[in-house]
Amino acid sequence: MINKDLSLKAIASAPDALGRFGPYGGRFVSETLIAALDELRDTYEKLSNDAAFWAEFDQDLAHYVGRPSPLYHAKRWSDEVGGAQIYLKREDLNHTGAHKVNNTIGQALLAKHMGKPRIIAETGAGQHGVASATVAARLGLECHVFMGAEDIKRQALNVYRMKLLGANVVSVESGSKTLKDAMNEAMRDWVTNVDNTYYIIGTAAGPHPYPKLVRDFQSVIGREARRQSLEQIGRLPDALVACVGGGSNAIGLFHPFIEDEGVEMYGVEAGGDGLETGRHAAPLSDGIPGVLHGNRTYLMEDEDGQIIETHSVSAGLDYPGVGPEHSWLKDVGRAKYVAINDDEAMAGFRKLTRIEGIMPALESAHAIAYAEKLAKTMTPDQNIVVNLSGRGDKDILTVAAMDGISVEGQS
Amino acid sequence: MSRIAQVMADLKASNRKALVPYIVAGDPTPSHTVALMHGLVEAGADIIELGVPFSDPMAEGPSIARGHERALEYRVGLRHVLDMVTEFRTNDSKTPVVLMGYANPIERMGYDVFSERAYVAGIDGVLTVDLPPEESGALAETLQDRGIDTIFLVSPTTSDQRAKEIVKNASGYIYYVSLKGVTGAANLDVDEVSERINLLRSYTDLPLCVGFGIKDAESAKAVSSAADGAVVGSVLVNACGELAHAPVSELVSQVSAIIGDMRSALG
Numbered sequence: 001m002i003n004k005d006l007s008l009k010a011i012a013s014a015p016d017a018l019g020r021f022g023p024y025g026g027r028f029v030s031e032t033l034i035a036a037l038d039e040l041r042d043t044y045e046k047l048s049n050d051a052a053f054w055a056e057f058d059q060d061l062a063h064y065v066g067r068p069s070p071l072y073h074a075k076r077w078s079d080e081v082g083g084a085q086i087y088l089k090r091e092d093l094n095h096t097g098a099h100k101v102n103n104t105i106g107q108a109l110l111a112k113h114m115g116k117p118r119i120i121a122e123t124g125a126g127q128h129g130v131a132s133a134t135v136a137a138r139l140g141l142e143c144h145v146f147m148g149a150e151d152i153k154r155q156a157l158n159v160y161r162m163k164l165l166g167a168n169v170v171s172v173e174s175g176s177k178t179l180k181d182a183m184n185e186a187m188r189d190w191v192t193n194v195d196n197t198y199y200i201i202g203t204a205a206g207p208h209p210y211p212k213l214v215r216d217f218q219s220v221i222g223r224e225a226r227r228q229s230l231e232q233i234g235r236l237p238d239a240l241v242a243c244v245g246g247g248s249n250a251i252g253l254f255h256p257f258i259e260d261e262g263v264e265m266y267g268v269e270a271g272g273d274g275l276e277t278g279r280h281a282a283p284l285s286d287g288i289p290g291v292l293h294g295n296r297t298y299l300m301e302d303e304d305g306q307i308i309e310t311h312s313v314s315a316g317l318d319y320p321g322v323g324p325e326h327s328w329l330k331d332v333g334r335a336k337y338v339a340i341n342d343d344e345a346m347a348g349f350r351k352l353t354r355i356e357g358i359m360p361a362l363e364s365a366h367a368i369a370y371a372e373k374l375a376k377t378m379t380p381d382q383n384i385v386v387n388l389s390g391r392g393d394k395d396i397l398t399v400a401a402m403d404g405i406s407v408e409g410q411s
Numbered sequence: 412m413s414r415i416a417q418v419m420a421d422l423k424a425s426n427r428k429a430l431v432p433y434i435v436a437g438d439p440t441p442s443h444t445v446a447l448m449h450g451l452v453e454a455g456a457d458i459i460e461l462g463v464p465f466s467d468p469m470a471e472g473p474s475i476a477r478g479h480e481r482a483l484e485y486r487v488g489l490r491h492v493l494d495m496v497t498e499f500r501t502n503d504s505k506t507p508v509v510l511m512g513y514a515n516p517i518e519r520m521g522y523d524v525f526s527e528r529a530y531v532a533g534i535d536g537v538l539t540v541d542l543p544p545e546e547s548g549a550l551a552e553t554l555q556d557r558g559i560d561t562i563f564l565v566s567p568t569t570s571d572q573r574a575k576e577i578v579k580n581a582s583g584y585i586y587y588v589s590l591k592g593v594t595g596a597a598n599l600d601v602d603e604v605s606e607r608i609n610l611l612r613s614y615t616d617l618p619l620c621v622g623f624g625i626k627d628a629e630s631a632k633a634v635s636s637a638a639d640g641a642v643v644g645s646v647l648v649n650a651c652g653e654l655a656h657a658p659v660s661e662l663v664s665q666v667s668a669i670i671g672d673m674r675s676a677l678g
Contacts, residue, residue, distance in 0.1 A: 291518055
């Protein structure tokens, strides 16, 4: 049910000048960072009105990332499901293997224009860390990636990949030693080295202007998908499905469709062991609004307002907050948010691998699993676009371990 | 006159500097805190800044972040901190207490409920690290209704124009962050601090306290030469960690002795 007081146009035009999406977003940071955020906001405002900046961005996406990514009709899977036709937006085919690179290309251009020689990034699964290390290597920038000690253990392959690319991977030992703590540590570094450092936030969250600029860079996904739908299907899809951790791949797909009233949007959170167990990473499904990492948004927290540990088979969704625009889209009813638990996601991973020969990232497997549920409730003349946000190569060791198989030492 | 204003006026009249220790409530255990607060006052503290433990203390360096973690092992939250201040007030009605923490625990309790309970507990000021002036209007209002001061940070990166706006909205005192970095960092530049304090002085009559990076009597004396007071945190929280397993009385006397030395140096 859409909030009737708000036009779709008004929803799509958020955030306001203070970075607010309705009551969400904003700039909840220590005073020392305000000047850096002002500088970033002003730079982005200027460059985003400059056609040459977007031409440079598009050029990089075309020749370095390999865009546009295909919109693939998963016909065999669709036929087996027996409901709607399912199309996959193939972000897994991007250079570095996920949608994350769209954003790091854009922010690296900002860093270059701002003359910052040093970049820092936080990472959970390591995909954003790899994408940051990649653009840093390409531009000859010094790169430090903050990663929770727990995640470093879980994602050894990506850690090595970042090191090969020349990045310094900093192991974060504080708090729960996962993504949220890596983000705290990156903020601490930024506040200390604010003069020469650009902080590439990996998702559409954090203090203004990050949620806006990350969304703008990722919106290439939705713009392409919209055009490709018109070309290949002859009309817009009936529904969009994307996984939501911080929510950058989802907002990138959703945003260009916000004003298309007939297109339903489903964000899929990590249900972990199941929402009823409390062991999950689904703040929109089972959290409340609060303030963390520079923005007001839905969070997972306890009765004292302490942020609680999250649980998901997928390190990339294992985050207790979510981008503020998703909180807003939920409240106004423009998008719906659902949860898929670990077991369902694993089944989705195996299904897509066997039936289409495409191995999705465990994050994207949440979207796959929900798309199958949704497709069954629809008819064969209807269409769903699923954001296949990343490829599953990085997760093979995790899946093998769940199967009780050791693949170490094999190639 | 508020307790903070009274203390600062008295200090000014006797040409003395305010000494403001910061400890984390519940660090190393909840049973230390009230005893430590009294010990600090006896050693010469003028105002006490009490850190409210938070799971994600983004602006803190490793020393104070570990203090938060120690307190959280005992699940110390905002409501417990308020109880500690209530207990402190049974034996000390004069020393101002300022809560320093992050927005989310206050959001969770609700601005109105928090402000009322803080008033009843005898809190004098609230410094919320991640509520810059743009985001703090609603809370500042409910606090002001109860006569509680909203303390704001001004940092080396704050523009002059912005500093003018911040001091306009501030009450109690201004907390000048002495360096670009987290609490407890090592890159303190005393001349730069003095220059900035003198500039702020031309914008406001509010007392100016300096914090972040003050480690000993010497640095406390140096930074407070231009300012009205010095905030000391990491060195105390470090000591709390080192003495976590010592008897409570020993921790209190040793941590208070650090403040005692600074008091002697400041006069």
